[in-house]
Amino acid sequence: MTETFDMHRRLSEALADSTEAWRFLREFAEYWQQPLRPGDGWSERELRAAEARLGLRLPAALREAYLVFGRRSDLTSNHDTLLAPDELRVVDGALVYRAENQGCAFWGVMLDALEHDDPGTVMRLDLADKAQERWEAWNPSLTAACVEMVMSEAVQYDKGFTDYAEWETGDAGERLRDLLQELPAPGPDSRWFSGPDVLVRAVEGFCVHARGRTAEAMEQLRETLPWGDWLEG
Template identity: 45%
Template structure:
């Protein structure tokens, strides 16, 4: 399957139906198309609402109904929490946790009346300050599916340090995150790459041959997953 992220991503940043469609396209691009049973059930999500005593945003429900049982798309490094583990912390509905519990992503409780509310992130600290993460929850959930598969050590992936100036054969994708979040995505027809913190990168290719070629082209000390 071909994937044209420079063409399709802009619409997905403003229309969550387009975001879910792009998530399905990404799964197929990695040769792991969505199947019946890949999502959680309405009953599980209803039970979470009853337990929490609050309404889940429509975007969160829709994403869990679509990919709630697909950790290969959502939870290779950090974890998209299942409905039974959603919880409230610091006036936010926590939906995602860093792999060592060092950071949390959540939706402000004051924004739960919105179908597609903004998101925030904060560190595991005694008195953390929350940082705006994405303007829309659907954008964050799409960002999860864009980045987490790049960390699947069973796939054609690698990681290392890169100078973004060396990514001359890659197309910079529109920014998904709020200002101040130093995470950027780059695409090719046969691969996807994320750069965080100015240099750390994770990359996934469609085949071992493509991965080897890209690793040889880029001046990076690859970790060789």
């Protein structure tokens, strides 16, 4: 891996082509965390057992994710959780594969889309009024969902150089755009930005998550973005 990683170019390629998405995920893991290695994924036997229990076939893209990095909690489960194969379940016509850390939301694939290798994904909020719960379209493909998952978990890695800032006025993305390079969005709920050795996710009207490759990069980011109440700054 070279000392630089062109996030904008590589992410653009990943979101346009599923083959490039898997290459991006390997390069991203090596640059921001640790290289992917044999044993980082679940086994075929474990996936087949899950399929037999559920009575369905997992889409090729989901199988690939589980086989390649499904056990890497640093890439999948720092905040929200990629369910283990024996935790996969069907809820109201969708295969649920990921859960928000407090059970407030779930991500899945509609059962009638499982025949596709790389189907779109859906999201469902856990509401007090269960009659109001609906599966809503989320990512256009499972590979895009995997890219979003790994990036989102990376900026919330509790053993890395990460930070969090409350930002409730709704214009964090616009202010970030003036200071960092905006990236193509891998999902619908956030805007992404990068700078020298830093990665930033802005959830409009809520918060900013940031990750640096070094303590120095993270401190420079805090100085560049002095607004907001940085948790660690």
